[in-house]
Amino acid sequence: MPDKKHVVIDPITRIEGHLRIEVDVKNGKVEDAWSTGTLWRGIEPILQGRDIRDAGLLVQRICGVCTWSHYEANTMSAEVALGIKPPTNARLVRNLINASEFMHDHTVHFYALASLDWADVGGALKADPQKASDLAHQFSKQPYNASADHYREIIEKLKKFVASGQLGPFAGAYIGNKLYKLPPEGDLILISHYLDALYTQVILAQMMAIYGAKNPHPQSLVVGGITSVMDMLDARRIGQYASKLEDVGNFIQHAYLPDIDLVTYFYKDEFKENIGCGAENFLSYGGFPETNDWEAEFRYLPQGVIYNRDLSKVEKVNKQFITESIAHSWYKGPNEGIYPGKEDTVPEYTGLNKDGTVKRNGKYSWVKAPRYKGKMMEVGPLARLMVGYASNHNNMRDMLDNFLEKHSANINQMFSTVGRTAARALETAYIWHGAHRWINDLITNLKQGDERTWTRFEYPEQETNTAVALYEAPRGSLAHFVRIKGKDVTHYQVVIPSTWNASPRDEKGQRGAYEESLINIPVPDTDEPLAILRTVHSFDPCMACAVHLVDVDNDKIKKFKVEV
Amino acid sequence: MNSKQMNEYYLSMLDDVDERLDSVCDKESEEEFQRKLEEKGFARRDFLKWTSFMTAALMLPPVFESRIARAAAIKQRTPIIWLHMAECTGCTESFLRTREPDIAQLIFDKISLAYHDTLMMASGERAEKSLEDAIKRYKGKYICVIEGGIPTKDGGIYLTIGSKGETGLSKAKRITKDARLTLAFGTCAAFGGVQAAYPNPTGAKGVRDALGIEIVNVSGCPPSSINMVGTILHILLFDKIPPLDEIYRPLWAYGSRIHDYCERRAHFDAGEFVEEWGDEGAKKGWCLYKMGCKGPLTYNNCPRYRFNQGTNWPIGGGHGCIGCSEPNFWDTMTPFEEPNEKAGIRIPGGNGVEATSDKIGSFLAGATAAGIGVHAIGSIIRAKAEKKTGKIDDKESK
Numbered sequence: 001m002p003d004k005k006h007v008v009i010d011p012i013t014r015i016e017g018h019l020r021i022e023v024d025v026k027n028g029k030v031e032d033a034w035s036t037g038t039l040w041r042g043i044e045p046i047l048q049g050r051d052i053r054d055a056g057l058l059v060q061r062i063c064g065v066c067t068w069s070h071y072e073a074n075t076m077s078a079e080v081a082l083g084i085k086p087p088t089n090a091r092l093v094r095n096l097i098n099a100s101e102f103m104h105d106h107t108v109h110f111y112a113l114a115s116l117d118w119a120d121v122g123g124a125l126k127a128d129p130q131k132a133s134d135l136a137h138q139f140s141k142q143p144y145n146a147s148a149d150h151y152r153e154i155i156e157k158l159k160k161f162v163a164s165g166q167l168g169p170f171a172g173a174y175i176g177n178k179l180y181k182l183p184p185e186g187d188l189i190l191i192s193h194y195l196d197a198l199y200t201q202v203i204l205a206q207m208m209a210i211y212g213a214k215n216p217h218p219q220s221l222v223v224g225g226i227t228s229v230m231d232m233l234d235a236r237r238i239g240q241y242a243s244k245l246e247d248v249g250n251f252i253q254h255a256y257l258p259d260i261d262l263v264t265y266f267y268k269d270e271f272k273e274n275i276g277c278g279a280e281n282f283l284s285y286g287g288f289p290e291t292n293d294w295e296a297e298f299r300y301l302p303q304g305v306i307y308n309r310d311l312s313k314v315e316k317v318n319k320q321f322i323t324e325s326i327a328h329s330w331y332k333g334p335n336e337g338i339y340p341g342k343e344d345t346v347p348e349y350t351g352l353n354k355d356g357t358v359k360r361n362g363k364y365s366w367v368k369a370p371r372y373k374g375k376m377m378e379v380g381p382l383a384r385l386m387v388g389y390a391s392n393h394n395n396m397r398d399m400l401d402n403f404l405e406k407h408s409a410n411i412n413q414m415f416s417t418v419g420r421t422a423a424r425a426l427e428t429a430y431i432w433h434g435a436h437r438w439i440n441d442l443i444t445n446l447k448q449g450d451e452r453t454w455t456r457f458e459y460p461e462q463e464t465n466t467a468v469a470l471y472e473a474p475r476g477s478l479a480h481f482v483r484i485k486g487k488d489v490t491h492y493q494v495v496i497p498s499t500w501n502a503s504p505r506d507e508k509g510q511r512g513a514y515e516e517s518l519i520n521i522p523v524p525d526t527d528e529p530l531a532i533l534r535t536v537h538s539f540d541p542c543m544a545c546a547v548h549l550v551d552v553d554n555d556k557i558k559k560f561k562v563e564v
Numbered sequence: 565m566n567s568k569q570m571n572e573y574y575l576s577m578l579d580d581v582d583e584r585l586d587s588v589c590d591k592e593s594e595e596e597f598q599r600k601l602e603e604k605g606f607a608r609r610d611f612l613k614w615t616s617f618m619t620a621a622l623m624l625p626p627v628f629e630s631r632i633a634r635a636a637a638i639k640q641r642t643p644i645i646w647l648h649m650a651e652c653t654g655c656t657e658s659f660l661r662t663r664e665p666d667i668a669q670l671i672f673d674k675i676s677l678a679y680h681d682t683l684m685m686a687s688g689e690r691a692e693k694s695l696e697d698a699i700k701r702y703k704g705k706y707i708c709v710i711e712g713g714i715p716t717k718d719g720g721i722y723l724t725i726g727s728k729g730e731t732g733l734s735k736a737k738r739i740t741k742d743a744r745l746t747l748a749f750g751t752c753a754a755f756g757g758v759q760a761a762y763p764n765p766t767g768a769k770g771v772r773d774a775l776g777i778e779i780v781n782v783s784g785c786p787p788s789s790i791n792m793v794g795t796i797l798h799i800l801l802f803d804k805i806p807p808l809d810e811i812y813r814p815l816w817a818y819g820s821r822i823h824d825y826c827e828r829r830a831h832f833d834a835g836e837f838v839e840e841w842g843d844e845g846a847k848k849g850w851c852l853y854k855m856g857c858k859g860p861l862t863y864n865n866c867p868r869y870r871f872n873q874g875t876n877w878p879i880g881g882g883h884g885c886i887g888c889s890e891p892n893f894w895d896t897m898t899p900f901e902e903p904n905e906k907a908g909i910r911i912p913g914g915n916g917v918e919a920t921s922d923k924i925g926s927f928l929a930g931a932t933a934a935g936i937g938v939h940a941i942g943s944i945i946r947a948k949a950e951k952k953t954g955k956i957d958d959k960e961s962k
Contacts, residue, residue, distance in 0.1 A: 008727045009688035013681040016653045018725060039723045039732075041650050041715075042765030043758065051899040057886060058894065061758040064654020064786060112660075116685050153603070166641050166676040171694040172686030198660070205661045206875045213881025214871035215661070216654040216786055217888075220881040222841055222901070227882035229846050347765075349721045352729045366722075454842035487899075533687055544652045 003027055007526045008357060010038070012536060014113040016065045017543025019502065021514070021536060022358055025523045030532065033511070033518040034358050035502050037367040037543050040330070040347060047492045052078050052484050053223055059480070059494065060217055063544050067216040068101040068208070069473035070480070070494070076294045077480040078223045081467035082460070085292045087452035090225040092442040093232055095288050095300075096241065097212045097220075099435035103248060104204035104215075105474035106381070106428040107256060109540045111197035114421065115190045117534035118263050122175030123187030125158055127151070132185035139262050144255035145196055146189070154192045174528040181266045189262065193255045200251045207244045210237050225454030232442075233451065242439055245432070252429055260425040264407050267418050271409060276417025276535035278516025279378035282306045283500070284387040285317055285479065287472025288434060294469060300434050301384050301472050302393035305372065309415060311390040319468050319479065322495060325369040327507035328362070335507040337371050367543075369503040369512060370495050378513040379476025379500045380539060381424040386414065399426055417517075420538045459486050466491065473497050475540050498542040514539060565807050565815055571625050573807060578627065584803055585634045597637035611636075621869060622794050622806075623816040635801040642800060643706040645698055646680040647739060649732045650723055650759050650768055651712025655750035656682045658786035662793050663873055675796065678706060692726050699742055707799065708743035710736060713752040713759050714774040717767025737775055745805060746771065746779045749792055751888060754781035754813075761894035770891075772812065780805050781812040785888035790869050791817045809863070811891060822859035822885050825867040828852065838882075846882055853909075856901040857884030860909050864889045 003026065010020035020036040043062060047055055055078070060071040072094055079086060129151035136143035161167070174180075182190070205215040211228045212218030220228040231237045264271055286303030289296065297303050297316070304314035323337030332346040350363045358364035371377070388396030389411070403426060404411060413419060463485040471478045476497030483491035503512030511519075514536055521531045565573065601611055615632040624632075646656075677683060678698035679691075686694060698706065712732075715722035720733030740746045748754045748771045759768040772779050782791050795814055798806045806814040823829065831837070831851040838845040838855050853860070862885050870877040878885055887897035897904065 007688075010727050010729075011681050011687065011691055011725055013684050013687045013691050016682070018648070018723065038725065038729075039650055039715075040766065041759040041768070042722070045763055045765055046758070046761045046894075051901070053901045054898045057900060058758065058761075061652055061654070061785065064652035064657050067654060067657070108660075112683065121685070164641070166643065166678070168677045169680060169684040171678070171684065171697075172690040174686070174690075202661050202663055202873070206872045209872040209875035209881075211881070213876050213878045213883060216657045218881075219878040219883045219886070222883070225841060227841055227846070229842050229882055230849050231876070231881060233847060347722070349718070351721075352724075356728050451847070452842060453846075454840070456840070527689070529688065 004031070005526050006357060007523070007529060009529055009532065010036075012533070012541070014116070014533075014537060015541040015543065016063065017541070019536075019541055019543045020358070021518070021532060022360075023518060023523070023529075023532065025526055028522060028524050030518045030521045030523060033515040034360055034364055035367070035504060035512055035514040036358055036365040037502060039543065040366040041544070042347070047489050049488050049490075051487045052482075052489055053487070055482075055489050055492065056221060056223070057219070062494070062496075063542055064216045065542055065544075066101065066105060066473045066475060068098055068212065068218055069471065069478060071218065071221050072098060073469045073471040073473070073478050073480040073494075074482070075221050075223055076469035076471065077467050077482040078484065080294050080469060081464045081482050081484050082223070082457045084224060084455045084457045085294075086225045086455050087450070088292060088445050089232060089442065089450060089453050090455075091289055091292055092438050092445065093211050093226050093228065093453075094221065095438045096435060096442070097208055097218060098288060099431050099438065100204050100207035100212075100215075102431045102474050103252070103428055103435075104201055104208065105540075106424050107197055107204065107251070108201050109474075110256065110259075110421070110424065111194045112201075113540070114534075114537045115194050115259075116173070117530065117537055118180075118267070119182055119187040119190035119194075120175060120177065120180040120184075121158070121170050121173050121187070121191060123180065123182065123184040124191045125155060125162070125184075127155065127184035127188035129155065129188075132188045135183070135185045135262075136189050136258070139265075140254050140258035142254050143189075143258060144251060145192065151188055151192060154188065154195070158191070174530050177528050177530050178524065179522070179530045179534075181270075182262070183266070186262055186266060190259055193259055196251065196255060200248060203244050203247050207241055207248070210241050210244075222454070224457055225452075227453070229451070229453045232453065233446070238439060238443065245435055245439070249432055252432055256425055257429060260422050261406065264409075264418055264422055268407070271407070271413050271416055271418040274413065274416045275521065275531070276517050276538060277378075277382075277415040277420065278511070278519055279376060279415075279513045280308050281372070281375050281377045282309075282383035282386050283317070283372055283377040283379050283477050284384045285470035285472055285477040287384075300394070302388040302391055302396065303470070304387040304391050305377075306383075306386055306390055307375070309412070311386065311411065314387060314391040317470065319470065321373045322479065323371050323374070324495070325371065325506035327369070328364055328504040329368045330363050330366055331368070337369075337374065337506060365502075365504040367499055367502050367504060367512075369506040370500050371506055371510070374508070376503070376506070376510050376512060376516065377500055379497050380420070381427045381474075381476075382414065382420040383476060384472065385423040385427060396430070399430060417535045417538045424540070460484060461486065463490055475542050476500060498539075501539045502541055502543065514541075565819075567623070567819075570623060570807060570815060570819075574624055574628065577802060581628075581631055581802060585631060585638075585801075588638045588640060589634050590639070593639045594634065594637040618794065618797060621790055621816070621865075622798055623819070628801075631801060632797070635797065638800060641676040642796075643676045643678040643698065643702040644680070644709055644796075645678050645695070645702075645706050645739060645743070646709040646711065647736060648681055649710060649712030649714050649736065649753065650766065651750070651752050651757075653682060653711070654786040655711045655753075655792070656680075658789050659749070659792050661872060662789040678702060689727065695739075699739060703742045704744055706743055707796070708740050708746045709749050710740070710746060710753045710771050711749050713756045713768035713770060715759070715766035715768050716774050717765075722766040733774060736771065740771070740775060740777055745799070746777060747795060748772070748779045748781045748783075750787055751783045751785045751891075751893070754783040754811075755891035757785065758894060760892070779812060780808065780814065782817070783813055783889040783891075784864065785893075787889070788866065788869060788871050791865070813863075813889075817865050818863045818889065820863065820865070822862045822864055822867055822879075825865075826859050826879060827867060828879060841882075849882075852879060852882070852884040853903060855884050856899065856903055858887035858893075858897045858900070858904065859885040861897065861904065862887040862890055
């Protein structure tokens with residue numbers, strides 16, 4: 001008899017929001033998988049009829065992690081709808097704020113949310129501090145906080161923590177699990193940087209607050225420009241931002257990147273065997289505008305679509321090919337995929353099976369299933385890097401080739417959990433370089449006497465056409481669609497990165513990116529689904545974002561109100 | 565309670581606090597704490613700076629500085645069970661930005677995050693077990709922190725957590741029952757927040773309204789880390805909740821109006837206003853009232869402590885306040901970029917002076933009640949009635 005077992009993992013921790021993963025495990029490997037978003041907040045109808053100038057702050061509350069992304073994407077979509085081009089200063093300041101968010105998000109993700117999938121706390125306790133220091137020096141000439149004394153202190157701290165019996169976040173850790181591959185000293189290096197990253201992320205949040213007023217939920221962005229003109233004109237603020245950028249750069253160069261090399265080195269088998277990537281197609285809308293035209297294709301992060309992992313061709317993005325299916329999502333409506341905004345968002349919760357598992361052939365998630373040309377796509381750092389590589393965008397190809405060469409790896413290995421994790425780290429460094437340039441551009445522009453931060457606009461008497469902002473959030477491709485009449489939002493939709501990745505099956509039965517990536521993942525012990533978590537975490541799930549397609553239309557809302 | 569009464573209230577508790585600190589700290593733990601500070605490279609004066617900062621932030625009489633210093637050396641870590649409801653994790657993110665003391669120290673030294681699903685290692689069954697274990701082990705002793713509003717419509721099905729598909733509503737009910745006290749962190753947990761904005765499709769409510777239990781509201785979208793950590797520190801120090809305003813927010817944080825401590829207030833009084841984003845007034849830091857600033861309607865300590873270790877705050881960043889620590893602000897404070905005509909605020913150059921904060925308070929309650937029938941009103945009105953009967957003081961003397 002085959003050894004087959006169904007496993008429910010709910011809650012998935014160390015993510016944003018509420019996610020359940022169910023898998024069938026057969027002969028120690030995942031045979032099939034289901035991804036379920038378990039929270040619906042119903043932000044859809046709330047935007048209806050609101051002042052367009054309030055919409056950005058409202059959609060920002062979709063997510064407190066990518067706390068800038070929805071705010072900026074919304075504002076850009078409004079600006080496209082109103083036909084205005086904000087001044088250069090506004091673009092550069094926005095890019096600087098966005099850069100702090102990307103670096104923040106990626107750093108927090110790897111250390112606070114993902115590092116414990118790679119490093120065993122139990123191993124760290126057994127590590128030899130001197131050997132750990134030596135190991136750190138193998139991966140970096142100047143490793144971050146890597147003296148034997150420092151490591152000794154960390155071990156002491158951990159030991160005391162364990163002895164106290166109050167384990168806090170480490171309670172239930174998968175200590176000694178065989179899927180951990182780092183030597184004890186490697187475990188210690190990562191856990192010591194886990195603590196250092198808690199400090200680094202505070203600095204990154206301060207960087208956002210310099211021009212963004214605060215973090216989370218910055219508040220200096222308005223339709224037409226930015227409000228933080230005083231901060232922008234204050235030379236000390238530029239100095240502050242630049243010096244914090246150096247602090248952070250120190251961490252990225254001497255902790256984050258070497259740690260990724262460490263992980264890649266010790267998990268080389270997983271890297272080689274392409275474990276943890278199921279998607280064949282990759283999508284990136286492009287991010288960080290380099291001109292004041294929000295519809296321009298060329299941006300600091302690349303735009304394009306790759307099919308069948310074929311890096312010889314990159315197709316242009318056309319928003320008309322985006323559809324969404326609710327065949328397996330808890331909403332009413334037709335099963336086939338529809339262009340976003342043509343569907344109604346009417347909840348229809350059909351519950352779980354009696355044994356608490358999801359109805360695998362029916363509806364099983366609050367997340368919808370977006371598709372591009374009917375195909376399942378992966379979005380996020382890996383997609384961006386591969387699109388950038390394939391289109392030879394800026395220096396992305398060199399950046400990745402260097403990494404691959406260091407690990408004697410070939411490009412196809414990138415389609416893996418290790419590859420996705422590395423892509424995020426490489427991107428962090430890439431964005432860090434971008435931030436340097438935007439500071440210089442800002443200084444140059446200010447020196448020319450340009451102090452403009454805002455563009456005046458008129459409210460349209462007639463309803464505008466649907467305007468779209470194609471945008472990249474840290475987790476991937478984000479699109480905001482808007483129509484405006486007078487001051488009011490008459491139509492609004494968002495298609496979100498984690499919706500692409502966490503999507504359930506569509507009407508054709510195609511799995512979403514999490515689901516597909518879990519197939520064949522080893523699960524030697526179903527009580528400790530470490531490899532599953534490692535892969536799901538590597539996408540950096542953000543469920544508050546994923547579950548709430550904003551979809552607002554006058555008549556539809558009325559209908560919605562009747563329904564509920 | 566005015567500040568004089570608060571002073572008296574705290575001074576009257578001095579003996580109790582000393583007695584409590586004697587029981588939870590000893591010479592050994594204090595010495596050990598000192599040693600640790602030195603190891604971490606903190607000078608004694610850094611630490612004293614921190615204690616006086618926290619004493620001032622909590623609006624305690626100066627005599628408490630030495631008590632705050634002792635509280636930092638408490639032996640036992642207070643277990644915290646942190647639940648996520650309908651939320652965006654912004655409050656957790658804000659909490660993670662804490663540097664006073666920094667989060668690593670909080671995790672390891674002062675509190676035990678017995679359950680927090682954004683940070684904890686284990687998932688699934690193992691996570692559920694550590695939650696259930698923590699509830700049993702710390703029964704009656706743990707602080708339950710709730711982040712997010714609670715969907716209540718259709719039996720709360722819009723949020724389910726765990727392998728049994730338990731609703732957030734049921735889970736919150738079950739876990740707050742055995743908590744020593746419950747803290748609602750953020751405007752969603754306090755008053756329902758963004759998902760409760762009109763038309764509130766999931767029937768989201770704040771914790772007090774959803775569960776009918778006593779709580780402390782630490783509102784804000786998100787609240788500053790000072791307000792969250794300060795509330796926990798207050799509890800460590802006094803072993804009871806701080807004096808609260810009529811909507812259950814700690815007075816030390818929410819006792820004064822943004823407008824009254826605003827760095828741009830002088831420009832308001834002088835009639836100097838920003839008239840358009842990026843204009844000369846904006847470059848000079850003039851008042852944002854005409855750009856819709858809701859500072860005159862909002863109670864919080866943002867002007868004093870700002871955000872991200874004092875880096876900046878919305879008004880500093882040239883944007884008006886949006887009133888995010890007030891109930892139902894998505895409906896009462898919008899449009900954010902226009903002054904609220906109904907609030908009766910007279911600007912200089914008009915007739916007479918600006919309305920008093922009392923009048924504004926009653927405007928807010930009125931406006932909400934007249935608004936679109938979201939549950940938050942209930943809590944304000946109820947709270948007002950209870951305030952009159954002195955219920956808050958009763959709670960304190962318990």
